[in-house]
Amino acid sequence: MREFILKANKAITSGDINLKDLPGSCGRLDLVCRCISSAFFLSHDIRRDTVFYSVHYGRPNPPVALKFVGSQLKRVSPDERSIAIFIKKALSREHGPQWRESTPGIYHAKKDFREIVLEKVREGRNVYLLHLKGRPIEEVINEETYPEMRERGFVFILGDHIGLSEEDERFLRDLGVERISLSPLELHANQCIDIVHNVLDKLEYRRG
Ligand SMILES: C[S@@+](CC[C@H](N)C(=O)[O-])C[C@H]1O[C@@H](n2cnc3c(N)ncnc32)[C@H](O)[C@@H]1O
Structure with a gap:
């Protein structure tokens, strides 16, 4: 399993989404949509x-978390506008402490960044922060380490x-x-997702 957690510092937290202004009034929702496109869509x-x-x-009610599950997604297409329409539906709902499904494979909750990270650490996943100054990915995830690591799953x-705070x-x-x-x-967040998938794809699909 491959999981990604994006901290979207300015992304809107209500369904008041202007589909013609994802970068401005929606707090860089364009960036979130591109990340989702990179996370899920193949040709x-x-x-x-x-x-x-x-x-x-x-604004107006942070934090709100969204979860997208690839095995359950239906009708979403790779373009930013289509993804934003599904986000708008999810953000228009009332959020509780537990995940609730808005449309197939898309969930929403009143959870914060740290709670989600902690959950992944407790589940025993291989959790990494993508960082310009980190250790090169090939040193950490490679032909030798991959077979054992894949059993526990990856979280990036x-x-x-804006990036993460200190x-x-x-x-x-x-x-x-x-x-x-x-x-x-320094790369855009969606480019990072493309590269991570590519590194893991080469290890996964070249295995004998
Ligand atoms: C546009 S960058 C953030 C720039 C922001 N000014 C900062 O200082 O973090 C978006 C995110 O992509 C990831 N990132 C960017 N370049 C990276 C690299 N070369 N290696 C690993 N992750 C990278 C980091 O997680 C970063 O927070």
């Missing part, structure tokens, strides 16, 4: 082994255009979450 298929969380900290945490980084460090780097250059 003619969906990645059913992937789960994506976006935790929204924008990433920031939006407190969040300290929280992750204290939990023992290692930082891994994908490139010597």
Whole structure:
């Protein structure tokens, strides 16, 4: 299983979404939609082994968490507008402490970033923070380490255009979450998801 957790510092937390202004009044919801597109969509298929969380900290009622489950998604297509329509439906609901399904495979809850990370650590997943200054991914996940790691599943945490706060980084460090780097250059969040999938695809599908 491959899971991604995006902390979306400015992303809107109500259904008051103007589909013509995802970057502005919706707090960079365009970025969230691109990440979802990268997380799930292949040329003619969906990645059913992937789960994506976006935790929204924008106006008017932060935080709100959304969960997208690849094996259950229906009718969503890769373009930002289509994804934003489904997000709008989920954010228009009332949120409780437990996940509730809005449309097939899309869940919403009043959960914060740290709660979701803690859950993944407690589940025993291999949890990593994607970070420019981390250890190169190939040193951590490679032909030698992959077979054992894949049994526990992978979780990759990433920031939006603002990134994670120092407190969040300290929280992750204290939990023992290692930082891994994908490139010597700073990338967009959706590009990071593309690269992670590519690294794991090569290890998964080249196995004998
Ligand atoms: C546009 S970047 C964030 C830029 C922001 N100014 C910062 O300082 O974090 C979005 C996210 O992508 C991930 N990221 C960007 N470049 C990366 C790299 N070379 N290796 C690993 N993760 C990277 C990080 O998780 C980052 O928070």
